[in-house]
Amino acid sequence: DAGVIQSPRHEVTEMGQEVTLRCKPISGHDYLFWYRQTMMRGLELLIYFNNNVPIDDSGMPEDRFSAKMPNASFSTLKIQPSEPRDSAVYFCASRSSGVKNIQYFGAGTRLSVL
Amino acid sequence: AQTVTQSQPEMSVQEAETVTLSCTYDTSESNYYLFWYKQPPSRQMILVIRQEAYKQQNATENRFSVNFQKAAKSFSLKISDSQLGDTAMYFCAFMETSGSRLTFGEGTQLTVNP
Numbered sequence: 001d002a003g004v005i006q007s008p009r010h011e012v013t014e015m016g017q018e019v020t021l022r023c024k025p026i027s028g029h030d031y032l033f034w035y036r037q038t039m040m041r042g043l044e045l046l047i048y049f050n051n052n053v054p055i056d057d058s059g060m061p062e063d064r065f066s067a068k069m070p071n072a073s074f075s076t077l078k079i080q081p082s083e084p085r086d087s088a089v090y091f092c093a094s095r096s097s098g099v100k101n102i103q104y105f106g107a108g109t110r111l112s113v114l
Numbered sequence: 115a116q117t118v119t120q121s122q123p124e125m126s127v128q129e130a131e132t133v134t135l136s137c138t139y140d141t142s143e144s145n146y147y148l149f150w151y152k153q154p155p156s157r158q159m160i161l162v163i164r165q166e167a168y169k170q171q172n173a174t175e176n177r178f179s180v181n182f183q184k185a186a187k188s189f190s191l192k193i194s195d196s197q198l199g200d201t202a203m204y205f206c207a208f209m210e211t212s213g214s215r216l217t218f219g220e221g222t223q224l225t226v227n228p
Contacts, residue, residue, distance in 0.1 A: 031214060043205065043218040056215065092157060101147050101209055103216060105159035 004106035018080040027095030120219035137206030154202040
């Protein structure tokens, strides 16, 4: 398996623009997670899905952030409008409910909002 | 809420020597999982080792082993025969067995010197 695939690897955008980050989980995994990594806050969970349904979005910072999972093989994290403080590395991870809670991470998307 | 603390922001070790990274956590749960993840400069989050709290035996994966002290809520990582490729940021993480949220520590930057 190719692992969790995230795109793009790097994204540079200007304040106010819409940003969409994409994730393809490992085939057969029924949980998908979005994390954000910053120097100030470290690694924090934004939202996670189980069987394409959002279960916990308490980590989503504000209404500018939204996440969707239209099918088992694709998820998006959208920021609209983007702000400089959104600059961070965004990770997607997935796991199978049958394997004791091991999450596999993608390579991350480094977002820079100018 | 669970918290994870890594008190060593940076550590260094000579190649072939042994190093121990510290981690403490706080929880009221009796059963949970603990993890060590490695993040090399490539940014990829890689699972190093996993421990289930109900298991008293310390987990071992090749050169990596843990010292799990449940009463003290301590979970240290020992790396034996350090290699240059071990240079990375290491994160300790906690997860309830009933949940899916990973809570990460602040990380320890380990540098292995030739």
